[in-house]
Amino acid sequence: MNATKPTVIIIGRPNVGKSTLFNRLIGKKLALVDDQPGVTRDRRMGDAEIAGLQFTVVDTAGWEDEDDATLPGRMRKQTEVSLEGADAALFVIDARAGITPLDEEIARWLREQEVPVVLVANKAEGKAAEAGIYESYSLGLGEPLGVSAEHGEGIADLFGGLWPIIGSKSEEAEAAEEAASLEGDDENAPAGPLKLAIVGRPNAGKSTLINRLLGEDRLLTGPEAGITRDSIAVDWEWFDPKANETREIRLIDTAGMRKRARVTDKIEKMSVADAKRAIDFAEVVVLLLDATQGLEHQDLKIASQALEEGRALMVAINKWDIAENASSLFNGIREALNEGLSQVRGVPLFAVSAKTGKGLDTMLSAAFEIREAWSRRVPTAALNRWFDDALEANPPPAPGGRRIKLRYITQASTRPPRFVVFGTRLDDLPKSYERYLVNGIRAKLGFDAVPVRVVLKSPKNPYNANKGGGGNYSGGR
Known part of the structure; x- marks a missing residue:
């Protein structure tokens, strides 16, 4: 059985509580929320459930009556496109504010569509909302469901509104998911x-x-800086010409990250924090540079953060189609990366153009390869053969005439790869020797530019609690 969850779109004018309702339905604060209108600009999806009714819910930008060429107009077009293929729409109004002309315009548009609509009167707590709820009957979309997304009141009533529309499709998807889980896990x-x-x-x-990768205007773009605010994840299938197969990718777009001193707007602060969380959930991070601006200190800070979080890192120079002195630009950025990211030398660097599509397939193929290295586990026997050769080629120092004994190494985990070195007197091991081990792991064991963690562990001395214990060195810090 192959069934997908039904899709429910949240639509409404700005600041009626769409993102708050979205967060309430998915059970976590995924979408940015603030009192000022227009916080949400791109579509955001999440898995929702009400009393066992499972569906995919989509948060959209506030609907504004502006020219298509303006930023609010382009946001509205994104919302209109989001309704295509949806199974149901939740039209949200502000019950305390009552029905506005913009609400009436949206209702007229929705009545012309084929997608079933459930009218949701949000902010319905208290007597101040009663007049707005009664007034909403005039929209011609049936009985309104009074809810308070902020306080969680009335959310269960949405079950009654959605079940007749998406109930059967939800059950089919749940049955398909259960059947798939019974097939068991496959190591391969x-x-x-x-x-x-x-x-x-x-x-x-x-x-x-x-x-450009998706082949559609899925995300809002334009000349204005800072359009993207939420970190938006888009599931996508890409045909890899190198591997000659179709591969699944979850693309995560993030808000632009400026120097902290320049970030004064509250929404931008929330957006940057959201982008940092997106790095935590990623496997591979692509740092995108502007070929017309080159590499700046802020780019190195963003790259360092990704490495500190243990993510595999790649760098792509965008707008290559308009780059000047391309060869010297590429070589200059390569040298600056090697110097500025000395903890991980040789980060993959690509020249791409989002406008023409140049270099994008090559970049994506490399992303799968670097994830494979990031996830690689080295057999203990092979790891210790390399370890013995490394010690023989460059024995540990003997500070004060006392030998530092390195006994063996094991790989504790992957994603990122983490190794534990056991020995004695490890507190005296110089950082330069720890770097030697990390660089050897990368060069000889196929980890290339992947952030590698090395932890040193000494056996505890039962006669001296202040000795032993070792330290740790991270090739990603």
Whole structure:
């Protein structure tokens, strides 16, 4: 059985509580929420459940009556497109504010569509909302469901409104999911969709690049810096010409990350924090540079953060189609990366163009390869053969004439790869020797530019609690 969850779109004018309702339905604060209108700009999806009714819910930008060429107009067009293929729509109004002309305009548009609509009167707590609820009957969309997304009141009533529309499809999807789980785990199964986050400074072209990959205007773009606010995940299938197969990718677009001193707006602070969380959930992070601006200190800070979180890192220079002195630009950025990210030398660097599509397939193929290295586990026997050779080629120092004994090494975990070295007097082991081990692991064991963690452990001395214990060195810090 192959069934997908039904899709429910949340629609309404700005600041009626759409993102608050979205967060309430998925059970976590995934969408940015603030009192000022227009916080949400791109579609955001999440898994929702009400009393066993499972569906995919989509948060959309506030509907505004503006020209299509303006930013609010382009946001409205994104909302209109989101209704295509949806199974149901939740039309949200502000019960305390009553019905506005914009609410009436949205209702007229919805009545012309084929998608069933459930009218939701939000902010319905208290007597102040009663008049707005009664007034909403005039929209011609049936009986309104009074809820308070902020306080969680009336959410269960949405079950009654949605079940007749999406109930059967939800049950089919649940049955298909249960059947798949009974098949058991396969050790040779693929690693799942590649979680690929696109990060960088504002206006580097992150959303444009994702739209180019998808072949549609899925994300809002434009000349204005800082359009993207939420971190938006888009599931996508890509044909890999190198592997000659179709591969699954979860693309994550993030807000532009400026220097902290320049970030004063509350919404931008929330957006940057959201982008940092997106890095935590990614497997591979692509730092996107603007070829017309080159590499700046802020780019290195973003790259360092990704490495500190243990993510596999790649760097792509966008707008290559308009780059000047391309060869010297590429070589200069390569040298600056090696110097500025000395903890991980040789980070993959690509020249791409979101406008023409140049280099994007090559970049994506490399992303799968670096994830494979990031997930690699080295057999203990092979690991210790390398370890013995490394010690023989460059024995540990003997400070004060006392030998530092390194006994053996094991790989404790993957994603990122983490190794534990056991020995004695490890507190005296110089950082330079720890770097020697990390660089050897990368060069000889196939981890290349992947952030590698090395932890040192000494056996505890029962006669001296102040000795032993070792330390740790991280190749990603």
